[in-house]
Each structure stands twice: as structure tokens, then as C-alpha cells.
Amino acid sequence: MTKPTVDAMAKVGDLPMGFTAKPGSTVAFKTGDWRSVRPVLDREKCIYCGFCYFYCPDGVYQDMGKDEKYYKADLDFCKGCGICAHECPKKAITMTLEEV
Amino acid sequence: MAKRVGMEVSIAVAEAVKLADADVIAAYPITPQTHIVEHLSELVADGELDAAYIPVESEHSAMSSCIGSSAAGARTFTATSSQGLALMNEMIYIAPVLRTPIVLAIANRALSAPINIWNDHSDIMSVRDTGWLSIFAENGQEALDLTLASFRIAEDPAVCLPISMNIDGFTLSHFIEPILMPEKAEVDKFLPPYKPQLWLDIKNPISIGLLGGPECYTEARKATDDALWGAKRVVIKAFDEFNQVFGRQYHVVETYRHEDAETIIVSMGSISETAMTAIDEMRDQGQKIGLVRLRLWRPFPEEEFLAAVSKAKNLAVIDRHMVMGCSSGPVGLEVKSLVYNSGLRPGISNFLLGLGGRDVTRDDFKYIHEKATSGQVQARCEIVGVFE
Ligand code: SF4
Ligand code: SF4
Numbered sequence: 467m468t469k470p471t472v473d474a475m476a477k478v479g480d481l482p483m484g485f486t487a488k489p490g491s492t493v494a495f496k497t498g499d500w501r502s503v504r505p506v507l508d509r510e511k512c513i514y515c516g517f518c519y520f521y522c523p524d525g526v527y528q529d530m531g532k533d534e535k536y537y538k539a540d541l542d543f544c545k546g547c548g549i550c551a552h553e554c555p556k557k558a559i560t561m562t563l564e565e566v
Numbered sequence: 567m568a569k570r571v572g573m574e575v576s577i578a579v580a581e582a583v584k585l586a587d588a589d590v591i592a593a594y595p596i597t598p599q600t601h602i603v604e605h606l607s608e609l610v611a612d613g614e615l616d617a618a619y620i621p622v623e624s625e626h627s628a629m630s631s632c633i634g635s636s637a638a639g640a641r642t643f644t645a646t647s648s649q650g651l652a653l654m655n656e657m658i659y660i661a662p663v664l665r666t667p668i669v670l671a672i673a674n675r676a677l678s679a680p681i682n683i684w685n686d687h688s689d690i691m692s693v694r695d696t697g698w699l700s701i702f703a704e705n706g707q708e709a710l711d712l713t714l715a716s717f718r719i720a721e722d723p724a725v726c727l728p729i730s731m732n733i734d735g736f737t738l739s740h741f742i743e744p745i746l747m748p749e750k751a752e753v754d755k756f757l758p759p760y761k762p763q764l765w766l767d768i769k770n771p772i773s774i775g776l777l778g779g780p781e782c783y784t785e786a787r788k789a790t791d792d793a794l795w796g797a798k799r800v801v802i803k804a805f806d807e808f809n810q811v812f813g814r815q816y817h818v819v820e821t822y823r824h825e826d827a828e829t830i831i832v833s834m835g836s837i838s839e840t841a842m843t844a845i846d847e848m849r850d851q852g853q854k855i856g857l858v859r860l861r862l863w864r865p866f867p868e869e870e871f872l873a874a875v876s877k878a879k880n881l882a883v884i885d886r887h888m889v890m891g892c893s894s895g896p897v898g899l900e901v902k903s904l905v906y907n908s909g910l911r912p913g914i915s916n917f918l919l920g921l922g923g924r925d926v927t928r929d930d931f932k933y934i935h936e937k938a939t940s941g942q943v944q945a946r947c948e949i950v951g952v953f954e
Contacts, residue, residue, distance in 0.1 A: 476782035478789045483726065484665035484764050485786045486772040 497524075501546030503561040505539050511558035512536050518550035518559060568746040568812070575706040576601035576739045578747070579645070579671050579731075582713035584615045585753040588669075589640035589760075592620035592631035596650040597683045598735035599673040603645050625650040629657035629668075636666035636728075637774050639765030641717065644668065647735055648675035651689045661728040662697025663790045664774055665764065667720035668728040670698070671713065674835070675735040676922040684923020685735040687835070690863075691887035691896045697790045699729040699797055700864040702835045706743030709733045711814060714748075718757050718804045725797045726763045727790075732863075734836040736923070748812060756811040794865050801862055818862035819870040823849060827856030829880040829938050832901060834860045837884070837926045844931035855935055866900060872908050881905065881914045882938035885947060888918055893946045913938070916947040924951065 505518075514535040519527040526544045527537040539550070551559035573581070580602050583591070591610070593603035610619040618635070622628045628644050636642040646654060651672060661668055672690055676682040690700060699719065703709040712731050720729040733739055766774065778786045801818055809815040822842050824830055833841050838859045848855050858874045860867070875881055883902075885895025894902065898916030905914060915938045920926040930950055937948065 476785050478785045478792065481782065481785055481789050483789075484774060485663055485776055485778060485789075486764060486774050487776055489771045489773055491773075 496542045498540075498542045498544055501541075501544060501564060503546045503548065503563055504541060505544065505546070505548070505550050505559045506562045507536065507539075508558045508560070509536055511556045513556055513558075515555060517553045517555060521549050521553040523547065523549060568748045568752070571745055571747050572742055573706070573745050573747070574601060574740065574742050575709050575733060575745075576673070577605050578706055578710040578743075578745050579713050579733070580605035580609065581747065582710045583643045583669075584609050585748065585750060586643075586669075586714055586717045586757055587641065587759070588615070588617050588643045588717075590618045590620065590632070590635035590642045591644065592622055592628045592635065592642070593644045594622055594625050594628045594646070594650060596625070596647050598675055598685075598739045599645045599647040599650070599671070601739065602671055602673070606643075625653040626657060629654040629661070632668045632670075633657060633661050633664060633666050636661075636668050637664065637764075637766050639760075639762040639767075641721070641760040642666070642668045643671075645671040645673070647673045648677055648683075648689045651693060652677060655693065658693050658698065659696050660775070662794070663786060665726040665790075665793070666728060667717075667726055669713070669716045669720055670728065670730045671709075672730050672732045673735040673739040674732055682922040683735070685737050686921045686923070687732075687886035688888070688921075690730060690732050693730075694864060694896060697727065697794055698864060699725070699727055699794065699801070699862075700732065701729065701801075701862055702732045702860065703738065704836050704838050704859070706738065706741065706745050707814070708816075709738060710745055710747070711808065711812065711816070714753060714757060715804050715808055715816070717760075718807075719797065719801050721760050721762075722797075722800045722804070723761075723763050725793065725800050727793055727797060732835065737836050746812075752811055756808060798862065798865050798867060816861060817870070818867040819874050820859040820861050821874050822857040822859070824856030824858055824874060824878075826854060827878060828854040829856075829882060829935055830875050830878040831855070831857050831931060831934065831938075832860070832875075832881060832883040832897065833857060834863065834884070834897065835886070837886075837920060840926055840928060841931050844928035847928065848932060848935060853935060860897070866904070868904055871901075871904065872910070875905065875912065876910060878912050880938045881912050882934045883914060883916045884934075885916060885918045886920050888921065888949075895947050898947055913941075913943040915943055917950050918947050919950040 519537045526540040609615040677688045805816040883898040
């Protein structure tokens with residue numbers, strides 16, 4: 467019988483002493499796949515007010531600047547909580563089911 | 567040259583912490599440990615010990631502060647007893663995995679209820695699974711010596727784990743005993759300044775105290791367990807080096823008249839001295855009895871223990887903590903499992919005594935010898951002297 471395994475297992479000997487980590491390691495740890503729904507923006511409706519940018523608890527919105535006039539969610543880290551869609555005064559964001 | 571002094575054992579432990587040049591002491595007073603940290607707070611306030619003394623609001627905060635100060639690279643000490651250790655419990659589990667080499671003196675005391683301030687081993691036994699090294703002193707000199715050795719062992723780069731140094735509450739902590747107080751220069755020879763293996767350093771930032779999910783929790787625990795098992799080698803080395811500097815040799819398993827003994831009593835802590843007196847008396851009457859004491863309790867010194875008991879026909883294992891709803895005490899259970907799995911087949915009886923400060927006398931050991939040699943091994947741990 468083969469041993470049961472978990473994906474991306476850490477080996478005992480590879481762990482740093484004291485189970486520490488270098489800061490900034492969350493950049494490499496992409497949490498976007500925890501998401502079941504994604505925010506989809508309708509740029510026609512967006513008034514570039516910035517509510518989504520400020521309310522997102524994960525800080526994943528990036529200001530695209532005065533020319534583009536919208537905010538873009540980094541889907542590597544968006545967890546699909548829906549807060550941006552809820553707060554958007556123009557209902558410009560729709561939470562859409564992720565396809566498996 | 568060491569100076570011979572008459573000193574309360576708690577004060578001697580505090581003086582050892584001073585000789586070890588501890589950087590941080592975070593503690594909360596609790597009977598019967600209080601004199602240790604009270605004396606340390608005086609030493610710090612009087613400028614005799616250059617350390618930060620953190621008077622916290624609870625033992626939970628005491629251990630939290632200790633983990634923080636140890637993670638900041640400070641030589642760290644605290645002391646507690648009974649309910650205090652119970653209140654530390656959450657943080658006690660964290661210190662080993664974070665590899666913070668804290669030295670904790672425990673003046674062993676019964677756990678409530680009923681409320682009881684006297685001695686037994688229920689406090690230390692309730693944290694036996696946590697990853698801390700654990701050693702036991704039997705008298706005042708050992709309490710001082712093992713406090714010094716504790717810093718040396720815990721901080722060894724190959725160990726880097728917290729350690730508890732256990733003294734029996736009152737029967738050790740409050741006794742005035744003749745103690746050889748070493749010179750600072752001798753201590754410095756044995757105990758080098760602390761070189762932390764990992765610490766919070768703004769030039770090389772790290773995060774300590776992380777989440778570990780199903781993919782690595784087992785591995786993180788195993789890495790700590792590996793370090794704990796590996797620590798025995800360092801304990802033995804530190805005891806040998808201690809002997810070279812101070813002329814007193816300690817062993818992970820201590821023995822007394824055990825070589826030709828048919829019956830061996832297994833004990834821990836200060837009752838071992840009473841047991842030795844009882845054994846002398848029984849030997850005078852021709853009984854082949856000896857004693858094996860666990861100086862090191864965690865990691866369990868398996869090879870040394872098996873070597874010490876290999877020729878015995880009967881083992882009488884003393885426990886000082888009641889495991890309710892289980893047939894054996896913690897020491898009895900572990901000895902049975904180790905010895906029977908090794909292939910040895912002595913009769914192993916388990917005796918519970920000295921709970922909540924109940925006196926342990928020479929007659930108790932004679933009774934235990936009688937029961938252990940009666941040819942009838944009881945399945946259940948016997949509570950010696952219980953009135954029912
Ligand atoms: S769904 Fe939540 S996490 Fe994702 S962008 Fe919106 S607010 Fe941020
Ligand atoms: S909250 Fe809505 S309207 Fe405001 S910037 Fe974000 S998407 Fe545009």
C-alpha cells in the first residue's frame with residue numbers, strides 16, 4: 467500500500483529551525499485559488515470613486531491611474547469575499563462563479 | 567573556590583540564575599515558588615543582577631514574555647508551581663516549537679481541587695507531552711547545579727529548546743541546606759555567554775509564531791520531537807563538563823545499590839533520598855533491593871534506563887500524579903511500555919504516593935518492597951496509604 471500524501475508537503479528536515487519565515491513570503495503564497503467567485507468589473511458603469519480599492523480587505527486593487535480611470539483586482543490574491551461588489555455605489559462589480 | 571553556605575534552596579536557585587547572568591526574568595509569584603522570583607527581583611532592584619525583571623499580571627503573561635524575550639535573543643528565566651504552570655499551559659506548548667531556550671524552575675505542587683499548596687508531581691506531569699526538556703533535583707546542591715546546567719543544555723545550538731528544572735515544593739524549595747556556592751569565574755568556565763541561534767533582528771527580519779496547515783503541522787511537530795530526542799546527548803555532555811569544572815557528576819539515570827538488586831524501586835525527585843535510607847536498612851536485613859532515579863524525564867532516557875534495570879526481577883515504579891480513569895500513573899505507564907517492548911519481563915508494579923504533601927516515609931518503601939516481591943503483580947496502580 468502506498469502512503470497517503472498531501473500535496474506540497476514540507477519535509478521535516480527542510481523546515482527552518484523554530485518554524486520561522488522570511489518576511490514577505492505571502493507574496494509567493496498565492497491565495498487566489500481559495501476563491502469560488504471572482505469580481506468582474508463593468509468599466510462602463512465605473513466612476514473611479516475608489517470604494518473598491520479602500521474596502522478590499524486584502525488590498526488587492528491596483529489604481530490604474532488618471533488616464534485609465536479604474537481599479538484592477540489582482541486575482542492571484544483576491545479571495546472572492548464580495549465586499550468590493552457590495553460597496554460599489556454604481557453596482558459596477560459582479561461576483562461571478564469560478565469555472566472549475 | 568566554592569564557598570559552603572547554609573541557604574534556603576529557593577534562594578540558591580535564584581543565586582544560580584544570577585551566576586548565570588540571566589538577561590530577562592518574567593514571573594508571577596505563586597507558593598511554593600515565590601521565594602525564587604522574590605529574591606531575583608531584589609537582586610535586580612539592588613543592582614546585583616543586570617537584568618530586566620518583568621512583573622507580569624499572570625503566569626500566562628509570564629510565559630508569553632519569556633517566549634518574546636527569548637526570541638529577542640535574551641537569556642531568559644522564570645519559575646512557577648501548580649496552578650501557575652496550568653495557567654501557562656497554552657504558551658508552554660508554543661515555546662518548544664519556536665525553539666526558545668527558556669529555563670523554568672518548577673517548585674512542584676499539587677493541582678486543585680481540592681486547593682492544596684503542598685508537594686506532588688501533578689503540575690509537571692500535566693505538561694509532559696509539550697516538548698520541554700525536564701530534569702529533577704533531589705537536594706539543594708542539585709537544584710543549584712541543575713539550574714546552571716539547564717542554561718547550558720537549553721541554549722546549546724544542537725538543542726535550542728526550553729527546559730524545566732524541577733524541585734519538590736516545600737520539601738526542597740523551603741529547606742535550608744548546606745550548599746557549595748560556586749565562584750562566578752567557575753560558572754563562566756562552564757556556561758559561556760548566550761549565543762542565540764535565531765532571534766528577532768531588524769537587520770535580518772524573520773517572522774516567528776506562524777500558521778502551519780495540514781501540509782506541514784505534522785512535520786513541524788516532528789522536527790521539535792527530533793530535537794528533543796537528540797537533546798539527551800547534549801545533556802550527558804553538559805553533565806560531564808559540569809563534573810570537569812565543579813567535581814560533581816550527574817547522570818540522566820541515577821542508580822543506588824542496583825547492581826545485584828532483585829527488586830528495583832524507580833523514583834524521581836527528593837523522595838529518592840528517603841528511599842536510599844530505606845534501602846540501606848533493607849539491605850542490612852539482607853534484602854536485595856536497589857534504586858533507579860530518573861534525573862532526566864524528558865526526553866525519556868530509554869537506553870540508560872533499560873541498562874540500569876536489565877537484571878531486576880521486580881520493578882516498583884513510584885508515581886506522584888494520579889491519572890484518573892487509567893490503570894497506571896505516567897511513570898508506571900511509560901516504564902511498562904518501554905520495558906515490556908524491550909523484551910525484558912520483570913514484574914512491574916506501580917505505586918502512587920505522596921500526593922498533595924502526604925508524607926513519604928521509609929516504611930512506605932518497605933511496604934512497597936514487600937508488595938513488589940509478593941509474586942502478585944497488580945494490574946492497577948496501588949495508592950499507598952489511602953484511607954478507605
Ligand atoms: S472580492 Fe474581496 S478580495 Fe476580491 S477584490 Fe473584492 S473585496 Fe478584494
Ligand atoms: S467602487 Fe465601483 S465605481 Fe467605485 S471605483 Fe470601484 S468599481 Fe468603480
